[in-house]
Amino acid sequence: MSVMKVHGNSFSTSTQRVLAFLYEKDIEFQFVNVDMAAGEHKSENFLLLNPFGQVPAFEEGDLKLFESRAITEYIVQEYNDKGTQLLLPGSNKTMAVLQLWKEVEAHRFNPPSTKLVFELHYKPFFGMATDTAVVEESEAELAKVLDVYEARLAQSKYLACDHFTLADLHHLPNVHYLMGSSAKKLFDSRPHVSAWVADIMARPAWSKVLDKQKQ
Amino acid sequence: MATPVKVHGPPLSTAVSRVLACLIEKDVPFQHVPVNMAKGEHKSPDFLKIQPFGQVPAFQDEAISLFESRAICRYVCEKYAENGNKWLYGTNPLAKASIDQWVEAEGQSFNPPSSVLVFQLAFAPRMNLKQDQSLISQNEAKLEKVLEVYEKRLGESRFLAGDDFSLADLSHLPNAHYLANVADRGEMFTSKKNVGRWWGEISSRDSWKKVVEMQKQST
Numbered sequence: 001m002s003v004m005k006v007h008g009n010s011f012s013t014s015t016q017r018v019l020a021f022l023y024e025k026d027i028e029f030q031f032v033n034v035d036m037a038a039g040e041h042k043s044e045n046f047l048l049l050n051p052f053g054q055v056p057a058f059e060e061g062d063l064k065l066f067e068s069r070a071i072t073e074y075i076v077q078e079y080n081d082k083g084t085q086l087l088l089p090g091s092n093k094t095m096a097v098l099q100l101w102k103e104v105e106a107h108r109f110n111p112p113s114t115k116l117v118f119e120l121h122y123k124p125f126f127g128m129a130t131d132t133a134v135v136e137e138s139e140a141e142l143a144k145v146l147d148v149y150e151a152r153l154a155q156s157k158y159l160a161c162d163h164f165t166l167a168d169l170h171h172l173p174n175v176h177y178l179m180g181s182s183a184k185k186l187f188d189s190r191p192h193v194s195a196w197v198a199d200i201m202a203r204p205a206w207s208k209v210l211d212k213q214k215q
Numbered sequence: 216m217a218t219p220v221k222v223h224g225p226p227l228s229t230a231v232s233r234v235l236a237c238l239i240e241k242d243v244p245f246q247h248v249p250v251n252m253a254k255g256e257h258k259s260p261d262f263l264k265i266q267p268f269g270q271v272p273a274f275q276d277e278a279i280s281l282f283e284s285r286a287i288c289r290y291v292c293e294k295y296a297e298n299g300n301k302w303l304y305g306t307n308p309l310a311k312a313s314i315d316q317w318v319e320a321e322g323q324s325f326n327p328p329s330s331v332l333v334f335q336l337a338f339a340p341r342m343n344l345k346q347d348q349s350l351i352s353q354n355e356a357k358l359e360k361v362l363e364v365y366e367k368r369l370g371e372s373r374f375l376a377g378d379d380f381s382l383a384d385l386s387h388l389p390n391a392h393y394l395a396n397v398a399d400r401g402e403m404f405t406s407k408k409n410v411g412r413w414w415g416e417i418s419s420r421d422s423w424k425k426v427v428e429m430q431k432q433s434t
Contacts, residue, residue: 051364052324065312067319074312093278096290103283106322108268148267 002061004029013173023205025083101159101167112141113174120181153192220245224271229389230284237288239422242299302379317375317383328357329390336398369409
């Protein structure tokens with residue numbers, strides 16, 4: 001069995017998405033640090049792993065994959081029986097509900113939350129000025145998304161069903177950074193969303209991801 | 216024809232047309248349900264029950280109600296695996312992984328800048344809205360970078376995910392169609408040898424021609 005390699009940076013939200021997943025599934029892997037400060041993600045060698053010059057990239061034997069959500073999707077199917085059950089097995093119908101909420105994260109939650117994480121976390125970290133207009137616009141957009149989440153989570157303990165799945169896990173990196181910023185209010189003001197956030201952030205696998213940043 | 220499969224939303228919507236193309240590739244009969252967006256039907260309480268974000272498409276069959284075009288496409292491919300184009304979502308895990316990777320690339324890298332350009336160049340003029348030139352330039356530059364990656368990839372592979380036309384290529388059709396045929400940006404594709412070749416092939420598929428016909432008939 002070939003060893004799994006994840007090429008990435010522990011401060012990148014997309015890398016963290018894959019790390020959180022692998023820790024939940026208790027899957028052994030080798031982490032290969034990509035020195036983004038030195039531009040390693042744009043090097044010829046790295047572009048062979050991810051032609052967009054972004055982290056993470058994944059290898060298992062001859063298989064090379066990029067896009068964090070495609071990486072988790074592939075591994076979750078192949079390793080369904082290992083570690084935490086992150087799927088909704090049973091039928092095309094139950095799997096479709098999971099796919100739906102994964103797409104909601106990717107296309108409704110991710111765009112405004114990524115902009116906010118950039119403005120409120122990364123920019124200050126790098127000594128750059130926050131664009132308050134972008135923050136305002138993105139908060140308004142995210143608020144609408146979280147209204148839908150509030151209604152959903154009033155009926156369902158987690159987004160896809162009554163247990164934690166890949167759909168919830170994919171939110172962790174952006175949620176974590178936003179909860180450490182002024183955007184926290186968007187989550188705190190919605191009781192079901194707030195409870196869900198507290199629950200998913202308390203998972204041991206997520207703590208392991210945060211520990212990795214300290215290494 | 217009575218069929219349990221219903222797609223709600225105008226064929227002119229890029230996300231709706233993504234689903235229509237998939238259903239036609241898979242030879243799955245469906246009923247098209249118009250949604251009058253000019254009258255705000257997509258924000259009505261009834262519609263919000265099937266699409267809580269108030270967007271199109273919404274999809275229903277005898278088992279389930281779904282939204283998000285790419286989730287709908289995956290469901291259709293899994294449920295109707297033996298229908299129509301059997302290779303659309305791969306026939307083994309490795310093929311599927313490559314397709315998922317390029318569907319994600321479409322969704323995360325191609326879709327954002329191309330959607331802005333489609334709105335600014337194809338829809339805004341028709342809606343008498345002022346175009347934002349700086350937004351247009353910024354997104355043309357972003358899309359150009361993405362197409363450079365595609366140019367290299369399509370020099371190594373006939374289609375994005377491999378040798379067969381897949382959901383990954385199909386996902387690009389709606390936005391690329393508007394860019395090439397309405398927004399006068401066809402050169403972004405045709406000026407590149409491999410992307411041009413790929414665009415020519417995927418846009419000539421019978422399934423896409425049928426979707427374009429549905430779009431014409433809906434105006």
